Amino acid sequence: MRKSGGLALVRRIGRRVEALGRRARRSHRAAFVALVLVQLVISVASDIWMTLVPASFLIVPLVVGGVLLQFGELVALTGITTAFGAYVVLSRGMTLPRIGFVLVLLVVGWIMITSAKVRSRLGVAGTRSESMLMELRDTLTAQGLIPQLPTGWRVEVAIQSAGGSTFSGDFVVSTMHDDLLEVALVDVSGKGIDAGTRALLLSGAFGGLLGVVPVEEFLPSANRYLRRQDWDDDFATVVHVVLDLRTGDFDVRTAGHPPAIQFDAWSGRWQTRDTDGPLLGLMEAPEFEVNHGLLKLGDALFLYSDGMVETPRQDIGRGTDRLAGFAERLVGQAFLGAADALVASAGGSGDDSAIVIIHRLAHA
Structure with missing residues (x-):
């Protein structure tokens, strides 16, 4: 009984996540605002609790944005993420690893933007082209x-x-x-x-x-x-x-x-x-x-x-x-x-x- 109940819970969570993904694809602006807010929360949390919330968490919403957002919104999200990451990391001192992290953010953003540019030629965003x-x-x-x-x-x-x-x-x-x-x-x-x-x-x-x-x-x-x-x-x-x-x-x-x-x-x-x-x-x-x-x-x-x-x-x-x-x-x-x-x-x-x-x- 416990196993069946656990499977049912996993299925319900999976359906909720899938439904949220469909809504995010339909409303690109809402997804953009939500991702910017997530990046802001991660930046503030990383600045306050640097050992508990590493700044590398900023990469996750950026990758999600590459899947959900349109080309222009993704460019804006990449710029905002890079600015947040640079502020959080470089405020602790100009060291080579911290500068390298900012460069990694830029590289990840460039990869996401390049992929989105190819999809934008079709006039569709995110995973809709694959669909x-x-x-x-x-x-x-x-x-x-x-x-x-x-x-x-x-x-x-x-x-x-x-x-x-x-x-x-x-x-x-x-x-x-x-x-x-x-x-x-x-x-x-x-x-x-x-x-x-x-x-x-x-x-x-x-x-x-x-x-x-x-x-x-x-x-x-x-x-x-x-x-x-x-x-x-x-x-x-x-x-x-x-x-x-x-x-x-x-x-x-x-x-x-x-x-x-x-x-x-x-x-x-x-x-x-x-x-x-x-x-x-x-x-x-x-x-x-x-x-x-x-x-x-x-x-x-x-x-x-x-x-x-x-x-x-x-x-x-x-x-x-x-x-x-x-x-x-x-x-x-x-x-x-x-x-x-x-x-x-x-x-x-x-x-x-x-x-x-x-x-x-x-x-x-």
């Missing part, structure tokens, strides 16, 4: 969710960003209408955070095109949109699949992307679904070939980015064979959890990696 990035990341993740599929079908998606970043240049968009499932796996030029902003822009645009334009017009429409962005040498590759969930018939189109591969459960063989199509964003009016296929009971279709199959020491063809070899080991478990397993085993650490597995179950 915006997390919201954008969550939006990109949410747009890659696969719709609820009828009985007998399973789709798995796994994406791994280069360098462990939560932003990736690979993303998935999908939609389902009239028992037709449309899935597009997109690879934006660049990797990690560098490609993340472009990936976010394209995911919204490409997600809006799916299910709205005719299936054969998706890639041409995406290409026209990318051309309008007037990016220098940036481009995107796409593999687009349209699957009839009633019959298992599917069409695959690619734009400069590695081909899809199909596992035939009856023969145990792997078949490459080759199509021809240029990179998006480089040509004015490209043409995209289509490859027709059929997913029978037990069959699976694999869509993947080049980070899964391409390395500096091997070409995409050998990488595709290697990916199929890894996937072969997962046939016995009906490819359950295969997306995460393949990204972990076959995905390259130096590039974004993504895979989509569409599996028609042998037993519904």
